[in-house]
Amino acid sequence: MITSHTFVALSYSEFQEKFNHALNVISFKPTLAFVFASVSFPLTSLMDVFKSQQIRLFGSTTGGEILFDKTLNHIGEKSVVVVLTDIHPDCFRLFPVKRGNATPYALGAQLGEKITAAFRHPSALVVGSGIVMDGQALVEGIVSKTGNEMPLYGGLAGDDGRFEKTFVFTEETVTDDGVIALVLNQSKIELTGMISGGWISLGAEFTVDKADGNTVYQINGLPALDMYMNYLNVKEEDLPAMGIEYPFMVRNEDGTSVLRAITGIDKDRRSLIFAGSVPAGSVISFSTSPGFEIMENTREKIIAFHEKNKKADLLILFSCIARHLALGPLISTEIKLASIKWKKPLAGFFTYGEIGNNEKGHSTFHNQTFTLALLRKKRS
Template identity: 30%
Template sequence: MNSVHGDDLLITGGLCADDARFEKTICGYNCNPKSGEIVAIGFYGESFEATFSIHGGWIPFGPERIVTKSKGNILYELDDMPALDLYKKYLGEKSKELPGAALLYPLNVKIENQNQSIVRSILNIEEDDNAMVLAGDIPENSKVQLMMTNVDQIANAAERAARQADDVRENTSQLALLVSCIGRKLVLDQRVEEEIEEVRNVLGQDVVISGFYSYGEIAPFHEEMKCQLHNQTMTITLLSE
Protein backbone atom coordinates (compact mmCIF):
# COMPACT_ATOMS: atom_id res chain seq x y z
CA MET A 1 0.00 0.00 0.00
CA ASN A 2 2.84 2.38 0.80
CA SER A 3 4.51 1.69 -2.54
CA VAL A 4 1.36 2.58 -4.47
CA HIS A 5 0.28 5.70 -2.61
CA GLY A 6 3.48 7.09 -1.11
CA ASP A 7 3.31 9.25 1.99
CA ASP A 8 0.38 11.48 1.00
CA LEU A 9 -2.45 9.11 1.98
CA LEU A 10 -3.46 8.16 5.52
CA ILE A 11 -3.91 4.38 5.83
CA THR A 12 -5.23 2.83 9.05
CA GLY A 13 -6.84 -0.50 9.89
CA GLY A 14 -6.00 -3.94 11.17
CA LEU A 15 -5.50 -7.63 10.48
CA CYS A 16 -8.37 -10.06 10.99
CA ALA A 17 -8.36 -12.23 14.10
CA ASP A 18 -10.23 -15.28 15.38
CA ASP A 19 -10.31 -14.55 19.13
CA ALA A 20 -6.81 -15.96 19.82
CA ARG A 21 -7.58 -19.41 18.38
CA PHE A 22 -4.98 -18.88 15.60
CA GLU A 23 -6.83 -21.25 13.29
CA LYS A 24 -8.52 -19.30 10.49
CA THR A 25 -9.42 -15.68 9.71
CA ILE A 26 -11.98 -14.51 7.16
CA CYS A 27 -13.28 -11.22 5.79
CA GLY A 28 -15.38 -9.92 2.93
CA TYR A 29 -17.25 -6.94 1.51
CA ASN A 30 -20.83 -7.39 0.24
CA CYS A 31 -20.20 -11.13 -0.03
CA ASN A 32 -19.72 -14.20 2.12
CA PRO A 33 -16.43 -13.71 3.99
CA LYS A 34 -13.53 -16.04 3.21
CA SER A 35 -9.83 -16.50 3.89
CA GLY A 36 -7.15 -14.56 2.05
CA GLU A 37 -9.26 -11.48 1.41
CA ILE A 38 -8.31 -7.82 1.92
CA VAL A 39 -10.96 -5.13 2.23
CA ALA A 40 -10.06 -1.47 1.68
CA ILE A 41 -12.49 1.45 1.84
CA GLY A 42 -11.48 4.90 0.66
CA PHE A 43 -12.89 8.21 1.88
CA TYR A 44 -12.48 11.62 0.25
CA GLY A 45 -14.19 14.98 0.04
CA GLU A 46 -13.59 18.67 0.62
CA SER A 47 -15.20 18.59 4.06
CA PHE A 48 -13.96 15.11 5.03
CA GLU A 49 -11.58 14.96 8.00
CA ALA A 50 -9.67 11.98 9.38
CA THR A 51 -7.32 11.89 12.36
CA PHE A 52 -5.66 8.98 14.12
CA SER A 53 -3.56 7.96 17.08
CA ILE A 54 -1.94 4.81 18.46
CA HIS A 55 -0.91 3.92 21.99
CA GLY A 56 0.05 0.67 23.64
CA GLY A 57 0.63 0.99 27.37
CA TRP A 58 3.34 -1.69 27.38
CA ILE A 59 6.58 -1.08 29.29
CA PRO A 60 9.98 -2.59 28.36
CA PHE A 61 11.92 -4.41 31.07
CA GLY A 62 15.16 -6.35 31.33
CA PRO A 63 18.33 -5.94 29.24
CA GLU A 64 18.36 -5.10 25.54
CA ARG A 65 19.43 -7.98 23.30
CA ILE A 66 20.73 -7.89 19.73
CA VAL A 67 19.03 -9.98 17.05
CA THR A 68 21.91 -12.04 15.70
CA LYS A 69 19.90 -14.49 13.59
CA SER A 70 16.48 -14.09 12.03
CA LYS A 71 14.62 -14.75 8.80
CA GLY A 72 11.53 -12.75 7.97
CA ASN A 73 9.31 -12.95 11.03
CA ILE A 74 11.15 -15.87 12.65
CA LEU A 75 13.58 -15.03 15.45
CA TYR A 76 16.33 -17.60 15.99
CA GLU A 77 19.08 -16.00 18.08
CA LEU A 78 19.61 -13.11 20.49
CA ASP A 79 23.20 -12.24 21.40
CA ASP A 80 24.22 -15.47 19.61
CA MET A 81 22.05 -17.53 21.98
CA PRO A 82 18.85 -19.44 21.12
CA ALA A 83 16.03 -16.91 21.33
CA LEU A 84 13.42 -19.30 22.71
CA ASP A 85 15.71 -20.46 25.53
CA LEU A 86 16.31 -16.86 26.61
CA TYR A 87 12.62 -16.05 26.40
CA LYS A 88 11.70 -19.04 28.56
CA LYS A 89 14.33 -18.05 31.10
CA TYR A 90 12.77 -14.62 31.60
CA LEU A 91 9.23 -16.00 31.74
CA GLY A 92 10.10 -18.53 34.44
CA GLU A 93 7.04 -20.57 35.45
CA LYS A 94 4.98 -18.72 32.85
CA SER A 95 6.98 -20.49 30.12
CA LYS A 96 4.90 -23.61 30.79
CA GLU A 97 1.92 -21.72 29.35
CA LEU A 98 3.56 -21.05 25.98
CA PRO A 99 2.63 -20.27 23.27
CA GLY A 100 -0.47 -18.63 24.76
CA ALA A 101 1.49 -16.75 27.43
CA ALA A 102 3.61 -15.08 24.73
CA LEU A 103 0.77 -12.66 23.94
CA LEU A 104 1.23 -11.23 27.43
CA TYR A 105 4.98 -10.62 26.94
CA PRO A 106 5.66 -9.07 23.52
CA LEU A 107 8.97 -7.64 22.32
CA ASN A 108 9.96 -4.00 21.96
CA VAL A 109 11.94 -3.85 18.70
CA LYS A 110 14.33 -1.06 17.74
CA ILE A 111 15.24 -1.55 14.09
CA GLU A 112 18.69 -0.36 13.02
CA ASN A 113 18.72 3.19 11.55
CA GLN A 114 15.10 3.86 12.50
CA ASN A 115 14.08 6.43 15.10
CA GLN A 116 10.92 4.70 16.31
CA SER A 117 10.67 1.38 18.12
CA ILE A 118 7.80 -0.99 17.41
CA VAL A 119 6.06 -3.74 19.39
CA ARG A 120 6.03 -7.27 18.04
CA SER A 121 3.76 -10.02 19.37
CA ILE A 122 4.97 -13.61 19.49
CA LEU A 123 2.44 -15.77 17.68
CA ASN A 124 4.01 -19.19 18.07
CA ILE A 125 7.13 -21.05 19.12
CA GLU A 126 9.20 -23.64 17.27
CA GLU A 127 10.69 -25.98 19.85
CA ASP A 128 12.80 -27.93 17.34
CA ASP A 129 14.60 -24.79 16.18
CA ASN A 130 14.52 -22.92 19.51
CA ALA A 131 12.83 -20.12 17.58
CA MET A 132 9.85 -17.79 17.89
CA VAL A 133 7.37 -16.74 15.20
CA LEU A 134 6.55 -13.04 15.42
CA ALA A 135 3.62 -11.05 14.03
CA GLY A 136 5.95 -9.03 11.79
CA ASP A 137 9.46 -9.07 10.38
CA ILE A 138 12.36 -8.67 12.80
CA PRO A 139 15.59 -7.74 10.98
CA GLU A 140 19.01 -8.82 12.20
CA ASN A 141 20.93 -6.24 14.28
CA SER A 142 17.68 -4.96 15.77
CA LYS A 143 17.61 -4.43 19.53
CA VAL A 144 14.82 -6.11 21.52
CA GLN A 145 13.46 -6.03 25.06
CA LEU A 146 10.67 -7.89 26.77
CA MET A 147 7.54 -5.91 27.59
CA MET A 148 4.77 -6.20 30.15
CA THR A 149 1.63 -4.33 31.19
CA ASN A 150 -1.45 -4.40 33.41
CA VAL A 151 -5.13 -3.51 33.10
CA ASP A 152 -4.72 0.11 34.19
CA GLN A 153 -1.91 0.78 31.71
CA ILE A 154 -3.95 -0.76 28.88
CA ALA A 155 -7.00 1.35 29.71
CA ASN A 156 -4.93 4.52 30.13
CA ALA A 157 -3.31 3.98 26.73
CA ALA A 158 -6.75 3.79 25.11
CA GLU A 159 -7.65 7.09 26.76
CA ARG A 160 -4.43 8.72 25.51
CA ALA A 161 -5.02 7.47 21.97
CA ALA A 162 -8.54 8.90 21.93
CA ARG A 163 -7.46 12.23 23.36
CA GLN A 164 -4.53 12.62 20.97
CA ALA A 165 -6.66 11.83 17.91
CA ASP A 166 -9.36 14.21 19.13
CA ASP A 167 -7.08 17.11 20.08
CA VAL A 168 -5.77 17.65 16.54
CA ARG A 169 -9.20 17.78 14.93
CA GLU A 170 -10.79 20.89 13.46
CA ASN A 171 -14.32 19.44 13.58
CA THR A 172 -16.19 17.17 15.97
CA SER A 173 -15.75 13.50 15.08
CA GLN A 174 -18.80 11.50 13.99
CA LEU A 175 -17.35 8.00 13.72
CA ALA A 176 -14.57 6.35 15.72
CA LEU A 177 -12.94 3.20 14.35
CA LEU A 178 -11.15 1.28 17.09
CA VAL A 179 -8.69 -1.52 16.35
CA SER A 180 -7.30 -3.14 19.49
CA CYS A 181 -4.83 -6.03 19.59
CA ILE A 182 -6.14 -9.39 20.80
CA GLY A 183 -3.29 -9.46 23.33
CA ARG A 184 -4.82 -6.45 25.06
CA LYS A 185 -8.12 -8.29 25.36
CA LEU A 186 -6.36 -11.18 27.08
CA VAL A 187 -4.81 -8.81 29.62
CA LEU A 188 -8.11 -7.01 30.28
CA ASP A 189 -10.03 -10.29 30.63
CA GLN A 190 -13.17 -9.60 32.71
CA ARG A 191 -12.53 -5.84 32.48
CA VAL A 192 -12.41 -5.80 28.69
CA GLU A 193 -14.99 -3.01 28.45
CA GLU A 194 -12.73 -0.54 30.28
CA GLU A 195 -10.68 0.59 27.29
CA ILE A 196 -13.89 1.24 25.34
CA GLU A 197 -15.27 3.23 28.28
CA GLU A 198 -12.10 5.34 28.37
CA VAL A 199 -12.52 6.18 24.69
CA ARG A 200 -16.21 6.98 25.18
CA ASN A 201 -15.40 9.31 28.08
CA VAL A 202 -13.08 11.32 25.83
CA LEU A 203 -15.21 11.42 22.68
CA GLY A 204 -18.64 11.80 24.27
CA GLN A 205 -21.92 10.00 23.77
CA ASP A 206 -22.74 11.29 20.27
CA VAL A 207 -19.84 9.63 18.44
CA VAL A 208 -20.57 6.25 16.84
CA ILE A 209 -17.93 3.72 17.92
CA SER A 210 -17.10 0.60 15.92
CA GLY A 211 -14.12 -1.71 15.60
CA PHE A 212 -12.62 -5.12 16.27
CA TYR A 213 -9.81 -7.04 17.97
CA SER A 214 -6.93 -7.74 15.61
CA TYR A 215 -3.73 -9.69 15.03
CA GLY A 216 -2.00 -6.45 14.07
CA GLU A 217 -2.86 -2.78 13.74
CA ILE A 218 -2.12 -0.63 10.70
CA ALA A 219 -1.31 3.06 11.14
CA PRO A 220 1.60 5.47 10.78
CA PHE A 221 3.79 6.52 13.68
CA HIS A 222 2.77 9.80 15.27
CA GLU A 223 3.41 12.82 13.03
CA GLU A 224 4.15 10.56 10.04
CA MET A 225 2.09 9.34 7.07
CA LYS A 226 3.75 6.07 6.03
CA CYS A 227 1.66 3.23 7.44
CA GLN A 228 3.28 0.60 9.67
CA LEU A 229 2.25 -2.75 11.12
CA HIS A 230 1.93 -2.52 14.90
CA ASN A 231 1.11 -5.04 17.63
CA GLN A 232 -0.42 -4.62 21.08
CA THR A 233 -1.78 -1.12 20.43
CA MET A 234 -5.11 0.65 20.48
CA THR A 235 -5.35 2.33 17.08
CA ILE A 236 -8.09 4.94 16.79
CA THR A 237 -9.24 6.66 13.60
CA LEU A 238 -11.74 9.51 13.91
CA LEU A 239 -13.84 10.48 10.88
CA SER A 240 -16.24 13.31 10.09
CA GLU A 241 -17.75 15.10 7.10
Protein backbone atom coordinates in the same frame (compact mmCIF):
# COMPACT_ATOMS: atom_id res chain seq x y z
CA MET B 1 -23.44 12.99 7.94
CA ILE B 2 -22.92 9.24 7.67
CA THR B 3 -26.09 7.58 8.93
CA SER B 4 -25.63 4.24 10.65
CA HIS B 5 -27.50 1.46 12.44
CA THR B 6 -25.73 -0.97 14.76
CA PHE B 7 -26.50 -4.26 16.45
CA VAL B 8 -24.90 -7.29 18.13
CA ALA B 9 -25.94 -10.91 17.74
CA LEU B 10 -24.85 -13.95 19.75
CA SER B 11 -25.99 -16.52 17.20
CA TYR B 12 -26.60 -16.73 13.48
CA SER B 13 -30.36 -17.00 13.99
CA GLU B 14 -30.30 -13.86 16.14
CA PHE B 15 -28.26 -12.12 13.45
CA GLN B 16 -30.87 -13.00 10.82
CA GLU B 17 -33.67 -11.74 13.04
CA LYS B 18 -31.96 -8.44 13.86
CA PHE B 19 -30.80 -7.87 10.28
CA ASN B 20 -34.34 -8.31 8.91
CA HIS B 21 -35.72 -6.09 11.66
CA ALA B 22 -33.17 -3.41 10.81
CA LEU B 23 -34.20 -3.34 7.16
CA ASN B 24 -37.79 -2.77 8.25
CA VAL B 25 -37.17 0.04 10.73
CA ILE B 26 -34.26 2.13 9.45
CA SER B 27 -34.94 5.18 7.32
CA PHE B 28 -32.07 4.71 4.85
CA LYS B 29 -30.94 2.17 2.26
CA PRO B 30 -27.74 0.50 3.54
CA THR B 31 -24.90 0.60 1.05
CA LEU B 32 -21.89 -0.48 3.11
CA ALA B 33 -21.65 -2.64 6.23
CA PHE B 34 -18.87 -3.26 8.72
CA VAL B 35 -18.99 -6.76 10.22
CA PHE B 36 -16.64 -8.06 12.92
CA ALA B 37 -17.39 -11.68 13.79
CA SER B 38 -16.14 -14.60 15.81
CA VAL B 39 -14.78 -17.47 13.69
CA SER B 40 -17.58 -19.57 15.23
CA PHE B 41 -20.07 -17.85 12.90
CA PRO B 42 -20.88 -19.29 9.44
CA LEU B 43 -19.09 -16.62 7.42
CA THR B 44 -20.36 -17.60 3.97
CA SER B 45 -23.94 -17.51 5.25
CA LEU B 46 -23.34 -14.05 6.70
CA MET B 47 -21.85 -12.91 3.41
CA ASP B 48 -24.82 -14.23 1.41
CA VAL B 49 -27.26 -12.18 3.49
CA PHE B 50 -25.51 -8.93 2.60
CA LYS B 51 -25.02 -9.95 -1.02
CA SER B 52 -28.74 -10.68 -1.36
CA GLN B 53 -29.49 -7.09 -0.30
CA GLN B 54 -26.72 -5.60 -2.49
CA ILE B 55 -24.91 -4.25 0.57
CA ARG B 56 -21.11 -4.06 0.26
CA LEU B 57 -19.26 -5.65 3.16
CA PHE B 58 -15.98 -4.94 4.98
CA GLY B 59 -15.46 -7.82 7.38
CA SER B 60 -12.99 -9.57 9.65
CA THR B 61 -12.90 -12.36 12.20
CA THR B 62 -11.79 -11.29 15.63
CA GLY B 63 -10.17 -11.94 18.99
CA GLY B 64 -13.30 -10.42 20.55
CA GLU B 65 -15.98 -8.01 19.34
CA ILE B 66 -16.66 -4.41 20.38
CA LEU B 67 -19.74 -2.18 20.04
CA PHE B 68 -20.48 0.94 22.08
CA ASP B 69 -23.50 3.04 21.11
CA LYS B 70 -26.35 4.90 22.80
CA THR B 71 -27.97 1.78 24.22
CA LEU B 72 -25.20 -0.83 24.41
CA ASN B 73 -21.67 -1.31 25.76
CA HIS B 74 -20.64 -4.66 24.29
CA ILE B 75 -17.27 -6.34 24.68
CA GLY B 76 -17.87 -9.95 23.80
CA GLU B 77 -16.70 -13.26 22.46
CA LYS B 78 -18.46 -15.63 20.05
CA SER B 79 -20.62 -12.76 18.79
CA VAL B 80 -20.99 -10.63 15.67
CA VAL B 81 -21.04 -6.83 15.52
CA VAL B 82 -22.79 -5.18 12.57
CA VAL B 83 -22.76 -1.55 11.41
CA LEU B 84 -24.99 -0.63 8.49
CA THR B 85 -24.19 2.71 6.81
CA ASP B 86 -25.38 4.88 3.94
CA ILE B 87 -21.94 5.88 2.61
CA HIS B 88 -22.51 6.64 -1.07
CA PRO B 89 -21.03 4.00 -3.42
CA ASP B 90 -19.21 6.74 -5.34
CA CYS B 91 -17.21 7.54 -2.19
CA PHE B 92 -15.63 4.13 -1.60
CA ARG B 93 -14.10 1.08 -3.24
CA LEU B 94 -13.62 -2.41 -1.80
CA PHE B 95 -10.59 -4.46 -2.81
CA PRO B 96 -10.16 -8.06 -1.65
CA VAL B 97 -6.72 -9.49 -2.53
CA LYS B 98 -5.64 -13.07 -1.82
CA ARG B 99 -1.91 -13.50 -1.18
CA GLY B 100 -1.24 -16.63 -3.21
CA ASN B 101 2.52 -16.92 -3.77
CA ALA B 102 3.20 -13.23 -3.20
CA THR B 103 5.34 -12.04 -0.31
CA PRO B 104 3.57 -9.81 2.22
CA TYR B 105 5.47 -6.84 0.80
CA ALA B 106 4.41 -7.67 -2.77
CA LEU B 107 0.83 -8.16 -1.55
CA GLY B 108 0.96 -4.72 0.04
CA ALA B 109 2.39 -3.15 -3.10
CA GLN B 110 -0.37 -4.74 -5.18
CA LEU B 111 -2.95 -3.32 -2.80
CA GLY B 112 -1.19 0.07 -2.76
CA GLU B 113 -1.54 0.32 -6.53
CA LYS B 114 -5.28 -0.31 -6.28
CA ILE B 115 -5.60 2.31 -3.55
CA THR B 116 -3.79 5.02 -5.49
CA ALA B 117 -5.83 4.29 -8.61
CA ALA B 118 -9.16 4.47 -6.78
CA PHE B 119 -9.30 8.21 -6.00
CA ARG B 120 -7.20 11.33 -6.42
CA HIS B 121 -7.02 11.73 -2.62
CA PRO B 122 -7.50 8.26 -1.11
CA SER B 123 -7.42 6.94 2.44
CA ALA B 124 -7.93 3.35 3.51
CA LEU B 125 -9.05 0.90 6.17
CA VAL B 126 -7.27 -2.45 5.80
CA VAL B 127 -7.77 -5.82 7.48
CA GLY B 128 -5.49 -8.78 6.88
CA SER B 129 -5.73 -12.52 7.54
CA GLY B 130 -3.14 -15.25 7.95
CA ILE B 131 -1.48 -16.25 11.23
CA VAL B 132 1.99 -15.88 9.70
CA MET B 133 1.18 -12.61 7.88
CA ASP B 134 4.04 -10.11 8.29
CA GLY B 135 2.07 -6.95 9.03
CA GLN B 136 5.12 -4.67 8.83
CA ALA B 137 6.07 -5.93 5.37
CA LEU B 138 2.43 -5.58 4.28
CA VAL B 139 2.33 -1.93 5.37
CA GLU B 140 5.72 -1.20 3.81
CA GLY B 141 4.42 -2.61 0.53
CA ILE B 142 1.29 -0.44 0.66
CA VAL B 143 3.17 2.78 1.41
CA SER B 144 5.71 2.06 -1.32
CA LYS B 145 2.87 2.97 -3.69
CA THR B 146 0.74 5.38 -1.63
CA GLY B 147 3.38 7.27 0.36
CA ASN B 148 3.52 6.87 4.12
CA GLU B 149 1.43 9.93 5.00
CA MET B 150 -1.84 8.68 3.52
CA PRO B 151 -4.38 7.99 6.30
CA LEU B 152 -4.18 4.22 6.76
CA TYR B 153 -5.78 2.30 9.64
CA GLY B 154 -6.70 -1.30 10.30
CA GLY B 155 -5.60 -4.55 11.87
CA LEU B 156 -4.90 -8.24 11.57
CA ALA B 157 -7.88 -10.57 11.98
CA GLY B 158 -8.27 -12.83 15.01
CA ASP B 159 -9.71 -16.27 15.70
CA ASP B 160 -10.92 -16.14 19.32
CA GLY B 161 -7.35 -16.50 20.60
CA ARG B 162 -6.79 -19.90 18.98
CA PHE B 163 -3.97 -18.74 16.66
CA GLU B 164 -4.96 -21.30 14.03
CA LYS B 165 -6.75 -19.61 11.11
CA THR B 166 -8.14 -16.10 10.60
CA PHE B 167 -10.37 -14.64 7.86
CA VAL B 168 -11.22 -11.36 6.16
CA PHE B 169 -14.20 -11.06 3.83
CA THR B 170 -16.50 -9.01 1.63
CA GLU B 171 -20.00 -9.98 0.56
CA GLU B 172 -18.46 -12.06 -2.23
CA THR B 173 -14.94 -13.09 -1.16
CA VAL B 174 -13.41 -14.68 1.94
CA THR B 175 -9.74 -15.52 2.47
CA ASP B 176 -7.62 -16.95 5.27
CA ASP B 177 -4.47 -15.46 3.72
CA GLY B 178 -5.00 -12.04 2.22
CA VAL B 179 -6.29 -8.52 2.71
CA ILE B 180 -9.41 -6.42 2.31
CA ALA B 181 -9.07 -2.69 1.71
CA LEU B 182 -11.91 -0.21 2.07
CA VAL B 183 -10.65 2.77 0.10
CA LEU B 184 -12.34 6.10 0.77
CA ASN B 185 -12.46 9.28 -1.25
CA GLN B 186 -10.78 11.51 1.32
CA SER B 187 -12.29 14.56 -0.39
CA LYS B 188 -15.78 13.28 0.49
CA ILE B 189 -15.31 10.95 3.49
CA GLU B 190 -12.58 12.07 5.87
CA LEU B 191 -10.56 9.39 7.67
CA THR B 192 -8.41 10.38 10.66
CA GLY B 193 -7.17 8.47 13.66
CA MET B 194 -4.90 7.99 16.66
CA ILE B 195 -2.87 5.26 18.32
CA SER B 196 -1.96 4.64 21.95
CA GLY B 197 0.44 2.01 23.32
CA GLY B 198 1.91 2.03 26.79
CA TRP B 199 3.88 -1.23 27.10
CA ILE B 200 7.21 -0.90 28.95
CA SER B 201 10.57 -2.65 28.60
CA LEU B 202 11.62 -5.23 31.19
CA GLY B 203 15.21 -3.98 30.93
CA ALA B 204 17.74 -6.54 29.66
CA GLU B 205 18.59 -6.24 25.95
CA PHE B 206 19.37 -9.01 23.49
CA THR B 207 20.48 -9.23 19.86
CA VAL B 208 18.66 -11.06 17.08
CA ASP B 209 21.34 -13.18 15.36
CA LYS B 210 19.27 -14.83 12.64
CA ALA B 211 15.91 -13.87 11.19
CA ASP B 212 13.94 -13.86 7.96
CA GLY B 213 11.12 -11.33 7.74
CA ASN B 214 8.85 -11.97 10.70
CA THR B 215 10.47 -15.30 11.66
CA VAL B 216 13.28 -15.19 14.24
CA TYR B 217 15.59 -18.21 14.48
CA GLN B 218 18.35 -17.22 16.88
CA ILE B 219 18.74 -14.71 19.73
CA ASN B 220 21.99 -14.21 21.69
CA GLY B 221 23.38 -17.45 20.25
CA LEU B 222 20.37 -19.54 21.32
CA PRO B 223 17.43 -20.95 19.34
CA ALA B 224 14.78 -18.22 19.58
CA LEU B 225 12.02 -20.45 20.96
CA ASP B 226 14.27 -21.87 23.68
CA MET B 227 15.56 -18.43 24.65
CA TYR B 228 12.02 -17.06 24.96
CA MET B 229 10.82 -20.04 27.03
CA ASN B 230 13.83 -19.96 29.35
CA TYR B 231 13.62 -16.22 30.00
CA LEU B 232 9.93 -16.28 30.94
CA ASN B 233 10.00 -19.82 32.39
CA VAL B 234 7.10 -20.99 30.19
CA LYS B 235 6.31 -24.18 28.28
CA GLU B 236 5.78 -24.73 24.56
CA GLU B 237 2.06 -25.21 25.13
CA ASP B 238 1.89 -21.70 26.62
CA LEU B 239 2.83 -20.24 23.24
CA PRO B 240 1.87 -18.35 21.15
CA ALA B 241 -0.94 -17.23 23.49
CA MET B 242 1.40 -15.95 26.20
CA GLY B 243 3.55 -14.25 23.56
CA ILE B 244 0.76 -11.76 23.02
CA GLU B 245 1.17 -10.57 26.61
CA TYR B 246 4.99 -10.40 26.53
CA PRO B 247 6.01 -9.00 23.14
CA PHE B 248 9.50 -7.96 22.11
CA MET B 249 10.30 -4.27 22.14
CA VAL B 250 12.48 -3.67 19.08
CA ARG B 251 14.75 -0.62 19.28
CA ASN B 252 15.02 1.36 16.04
CA GLU B 253 18.14 3.20 14.89
CA ASP B 254 16.47 6.59 15.47
CA GLY B 255 15.91 5.78 19.14
CA THR B 256 12.21 4.97 18.80
CA SER B 257 10.88 1.48 19.44
CA VAL B 258 8.15 -0.80 18.13
CA LEU B 259 6.45 -3.82 19.70
CA ARG B 260 6.30 -7.23 18.06
CA ALA B 261 3.98 -9.95 19.40
CA ILE B 262 4.33 -13.68 18.77
CA THR B 263 1.58 -15.21 16.62
CA GLY B 264 3.18 -18.61 16.00
CA ILE B 265 6.03 -20.99 16.81
CA ASP B 266 7.92 -23.63 14.81
CA LYS B 267 8.83 -26.43 17.23
CA ASP B 268 11.05 -28.20 14.71
CA ARG B 269 13.13 -25.15 13.81
CA ARG B 270 12.85 -23.72 17.35
CA SER B 271 11.81 -20.40 15.86
CA LEU B 272 9.32 -17.65 16.73
CA ILE B 273 6.89 -16.10 14.25
CA PHE B 274 5.87 -12.51 14.92
CA ALA B 275 3.03 -10.32 13.66
CA GLY B 276 5.61 -8.00 12.05
CA SER B 277 9.21 -8.01 10.88
CA VAL B 278 12.11 -8.39 13.34
CA PRO B 279 15.33 -7.98 11.28
CA ALA B 280 18.58 -9.74 12.09
CA GLY B 281 20.81 -7.42 14.10
CA SER B 282 17.86 -5.89 15.96
CA VAL B 283 18.36 -4.99 19.61
CA ILE B 284 15.35 -6.25 21.54
CA SER B 285 14.02 -6.52 25.07
CA PHE B 286 11.01 -8.21 26.59
CA SER B 287 8.11 -5.92 27.45
CA THR B 288 4.96 -6.02 29.51
CA SER B 289 1.92 -3.98 30.40
CA PRO B 290 2.36 -1.61 33.37
CA GLY B 291 -1.29 -2.23 34.26
CA PHE B 292 -3.62 0.68 34.83
CA GLU B 293 -1.04 3.15 33.53
CA ILE B 294 -1.82 2.16 29.95
CA MET B 295 -5.43 3.29 30.48
CA GLU B 296 -4.23 6.67 31.74
CA ASN B 297 -1.94 6.98 28.73
CA THR B 298 -4.84 6.24 26.39
CA ARG B 299 -7.17 8.60 28.26
CA GLU B 300 -4.75 11.50 27.80
CA LYS B 301 -4.31 10.74 24.10
CA ILE B 302 -8.06 10.45 23.48
CA ILE B 303 -8.71 13.80 25.17
CA ALA B 304 -5.89 15.52 23.23
CA PHE B 305 -6.99 13.99 19.92
CA HIS B 306 -10.62 14.95 20.51
CA GLU B 307 -9.61 18.57 21.08
CA LYS B 308 -8.24 18.71 17.53
CA ASN B 309 -10.81 16.39 15.89
CA LYS B 310 -14.20 17.01 17.49
CA LYS B 311 -16.37 15.91 14.57
CA ALA B 312 -16.98 12.28 13.60
CA ASP B 313 -19.91 10.23 12.32
CA LEU B 314 -18.57 6.76 13.09
CA LEU B 315 -15.66 5.31 15.10
CA ILE B 316 -13.86 2.09 14.16
CA LEU B 317 -11.53 0.58 16.78
CA PHE B 318 -8.67 -1.86 16.25
CA SER B 319 -7.47 -2.81 19.75
CA CYS B 320 -4.81 -5.43 20.41
CA ILE B 321 -6.05 -8.60 22.10
CA ALA B 322 -3.18 -8.15 24.58
CA ARG B 323 -4.88 -5.04 25.98
CA HIS B 324 -7.94 -7.13 26.75
CA LEU B 325 -5.82 -9.81 28.41
CA ALA B 326 -3.88 -7.22 30.44
CA LEU B 327 -6.85 -5.13 31.60
CA GLY B 328 -9.67 -7.66 31.74
CA PRO B 329 -13.09 -6.02 32.26
CA LEU B 330 -11.41 -2.64 32.77
CA ILE B 331 -10.70 -2.55 29.02
CA SER B 332 -14.17 -1.01 28.74
CA THR B 333 -12.89 2.14 30.48
CA GLU B 334 -10.67 3.35 27.64
CA ILE B 335 -13.17 2.29 24.97
CA LYS B 336 -16.09 4.00 26.69
CA LEU B 337 -14.21 7.30 26.93
CA ALA B 338 -13.89 7.48 23.13
CA SER B 339 -17.59 6.68 22.74
CA ILE B 340 -18.52 9.40 25.25
CA LYS B 341 -16.23 12.04 23.76
CA TRP B 342 -17.58 11.81 20.21
CA LYS B 343 -21.10 10.63 21.14
CA LYS B 344 -21.14 8.40 18.06
CA PRO B 345 -21.29 4.62 17.52
CA LEU B 346 -17.97 2.85 18.10
CA ALA B 347 -17.48 -0.59 16.56
CA GLY B 348 -14.40 -2.73 16.31
CA PHE B 349 -12.54 -5.84 17.39
CA PHE B 350 -9.54 -7.19 19.27
CA THR B 351 -6.76 -7.74 16.77
CA TYR B 352 -3.50 -9.67 16.34
CA GLY B 353 -1.78 -6.48 15.14
CA GLU B 354 -2.75 -2.91 14.28
CA ILE B 355 -2.12 -0.46 11.43
CA GLY B 356 -2.18 3.29 11.99
CA ASN B 357 -0.47 6.61 11.39
CA ASN B 358 1.99 7.32 14.21
CA GLU B 359 2.65 10.63 15.97
CA LYS B 360 4.69 11.78 12.97
CA GLY B 361 1.79 11.01 10.63
CA HIS B 362 3.52 8.01 9.04
CA SER B 363 1.72 4.73 8.34
CA THR B 364 3.15 1.99 10.59
CA PHE B 365 2.39 -1.51 11.83
CA HIS B 366 1.94 -1.88 15.59
CA ASN B 367 1.27 -4.37 18.36
CA GLN B 368 -0.40 -3.85 21.75
CA THR B 369 -2.04 -0.57 20.67
CA PHE B 370 -5.44 1.10 20.90
CA THR B 371 -5.89 2.26 17.30
CA LEU B 372 -8.96 4.41 16.68
CA ALA B 373 -10.20 5.52 13.26
CA LEU B 374 -12.76 8.32 12.76
CA LEU B 375 -14.99 8.58 9.69
CA ARG B 376 -16.78 11.81 8.82
CA LYS B 377 -18.76 12.86 5.78
CA LYS B 378 -17.60 16.25 4.54
CA ARG B 379 -20.09 18.91 3.61
CA SER B 380 -20.67 19.34 -0.10
